[in-house]
Amino acid sequence: MHSPVDWNDLRLVLAVAREGSLSGAARSLRVTHSTVFRRLGAIEAAIGTRLFERFRDGYAPTPAGETAAASAARLEDEVLALERKLSGQDLRPSGAVRITTTDTLGAILIRHLPAMRAAHPGIDAEITISNTMANLTRREAEIAIRPTPAPSELLVGRRVAEIAHAIYGSRAYLGRRSDTELSAHDWIGLDDTLAGTVIAGWMRENLRAARITCRVDALPALRDAAVAGLGLALLPCYVGDLAPGLRRLTPKTPAEPRSALWLLTHDDLKRTARIRATLDFLAKALTAERALFEGKRAGAARR
Structure with missing residues (x-):
């Protein structure tokens, strides 16, 4: 050398x-x-x-x-x-905080940011919307808001709420289809990039014989395809219940999957003032949305 x-x-x-x-x-x-x-x-x-x-x-x-x-x-x-x-030795609740979350949770997070800004004017939120889990060990983000049944053992976090799922269809689609068997319906599926999600797992287990009319690579597209009437879709209730063009089905079986909403960070960062303040605020704000995440929101459309 x-x-x-x-x-x-x-x-x-x-x-x-x-x-x-x-x-x-x-x-x-x-x-x-x-x-x-x-x-x-x-x-x-x-x-x-x-x-x-x-x-x-x-x-x-x-x-x-x-x-x-x-x-x-x-x-x-x-x-x-x-x-x-x-x-982690920084005791001041100020500075930038990098937060990553999914495309479906981004809107929920952002509507709480004005209140967080008012409560902590010294903290600047940097939001990354991605369905790929950021590597918190490499500081790609400092806080992750993720739906997952079980987070990585390398991270520490707070379990904010259950995430319920339900089957949804557009009013137009349900108006012309009276099938009682789920496998007799048209369905909208997920492509291989989302094969590891609880939705994809439920569909593999319960809908082997069903006709898949199209596949998408993002949950907003899954919702939109259902609104367009392409078939039924299994969605998180916090996505499906907010879509005015969809109605929720409530079949007795098979049971829909459940996941959980987690606020995550790295153990070395949890004592940092700006991280702790952000986690405390987001935990309270997202807990206030628990009924939405758990599918218990008043007025959720059902068939």
Whole structure:
């Protein structure tokens, strides 16, 4: 090695190894493609070793690249652990708080933000809407609001409410279909990106013989397809009950799945003043919505 490699160089090598391409590394590092290309070339020239093989469909690490990426990953864990511990000693309820949640929960969260802003004017919320679980260990977010039967053991959190599901159909669809067997109905399904959800699991178990008219990759699209009359859809009650074009069915069997709403953070961050204040506020605000999450909202349309 002809010159030392600093942490920023190792972060870049790790990003290229993880993403398998310069464009992917650029997105994760929030820099341009040309910056990654130029810096990687400079790193390899400085150490006198080729770290990646270049292929038409991406970059693959050489043995030296694998060694560098593995060392970078270990250093990243140490740096992030230090950041979390130092952040946990912050006693001021001020600063930015990165919150991630799903596309269906985002609207519910955002309508509570004005009250949170009034209660904690020093806290600035940064909201990320994604159905992919953010890695809180890597500080991709500091708080996650997620529907899940069981959160990761690496996280600490509060169980805010049960999440009930029900079967919904549009008034037009239900007006022309009188089938009593669920499998005789047309259904709207989920594609493989949502195969791990409780909705997909329930459909696999109970609707093997049903006709799937279309598949979608997001729950808002599942709701919209049901409103359009394409068939029945299994939805969280906090999604289906708020859709004015849908009616809820209440068959006795099979039982709809249940999940839970969790507020999650990393153990190292839970004592940080801004994180604790945000968690306390959101727990109270979302608990006030418990009837909606648990399918007990007054006036929920039923058939």
